Amino acid sequence: MLDDDGAGGGADDLKLIAEAAQEAGRIAMGYFRRDPKVWNKENNSPVTEADMALDTFLGNELRRARPDYGWLSEETTDDKARLKHDRLFIVDPIDGTRAFIHGEDDWSVSVAVVEAGRPVAAALYVPVPGELYLATSGGGAQLNGGVISVSQRSELAGAHVAGPRSLRGQKTLMAAGLDQDVHIRSLALRIALVAAGRRDGAIATRHANDWDLAAADLLVQEAGGQLTDLDGRTLRYNRLDVRHPVLVATSTTLRASLSEIVRSVLD
Template identity: 30%
Template sequence: METYIQEKEVAKQIALRAGQVILEYYSKNVSVTMKSGDEPVTEVDHAANNFIIENLQKAFPEDLIISEERADDPKRLTAKRFWLVDPLDGTKEFLAHNGEFSVMIGLVEWGKPVVGAVFQPTENRLWWGDRTKSFMLDNGVETTLQVSDRTDFQAMRAVVSRSHRSALLDQVFAKFNITNEIISGSGGIKIGLISQAKAELMASASAGYKIWDICAPEAILIGAGGIVTDFAGQPIDYQNKEQRAFNGILASNGKCHSDLVLGMKDLITLPFSKK
């Protein structure tokens, strides 16, 4: 029996429409301010955020909604169910006009991501689904997502960040002889590529990822047969107070995931720093 029918459809439609809100600003000069560190936030982030929250609240008035662009709600720590929203994942990519940004809407229930929608507006490409099945809508053509069956590390394709690269990640790739790299912005797009068998691995060796960065794509990847853990091989904690994945993010097609975790133990010290 299909699960979360309404939630999936609502998340899908809101993500698509929020993408159009974002594209209205794409050719304009937008105002930019800086959050903590070197993270930019724009009027586009806020416009998309307001649109998503307003429409999610209309559809699910009883649900808690947590977003990158609003203060956390302590109810999240014990809530049975809540939404996690990143209205513009890849603000730097948006400002660079390279197209590698996305809208991400995910639903957590009993601590696990159960529904996700990730939309890349510039490519008109949507990934969405739940933990049992996920799909891609690519310029109007719908396909069921299924991860690749590659098990040879030398043949695996790793999706790596355009703007955040660590020496530790280079060490991990060298140990496993992983040399095929795809460069992309937005964690949602990276994991989307794994879910559609265009890549097999994404790793972030820092505590930089927030829970809204990973929730929606995790649900989609699991539905496609993949897996997401931290570098210790543990599930991501979506109800920690700091809203961070302190032990990093490891997403894969699931075929050699445990081998990766075991093989990295002598290289890493957990938790990672926030940078």
């Protein structure tokens, strides 16, 4: 069982979810590159026995420690009981399942605590390189204990932007001079790389879900950037519909120009 030194609150919650995410990553590595069982869900997206094992572990550990919190996970049937809770866990046991299946490195374990519709604690663990991203509301963002911040690039031309494969070769983006990176399957990791200043921006197509975004949203916010829709609105979580519109994550200096160019392609 995980240690727990309190009944809730920013520091206690962060400690809890950080430990849980890392232990979940260790469990996942027991399946990684070992031909785990794979099947398709109703929406035709893949899921593995590792996804389900992590979902069970995280659900048991986190809900035991905080029985008064709600729960939303990609791999748990959503019974809408979460809507009665002001504070809840939002979890993606393996974000980037396709990367996990193919033995690639770009998958992550994403855990957030959300209160009143916004994330207040976030842990994103990337098991293969052993990278742990952490943030609390008002407390900044860290990667493996070091403070991180977004890039301060002010020009779109030459900006290194991570996006979905559907954007590969888009002439409008190429004409704007964007250096496109379409090889990061985990959306949460794509956004976390912006928080760490490793990418200048990231793009999410329509219908990303709460569990893809909540932890990474807080990371980029606490690193001095923004995750918004194309009109600059911040996201709200734990609504009846957990899906979101087209999004961009970047610095405040690039948000408007990146949103404009993405709107011309996707919106």
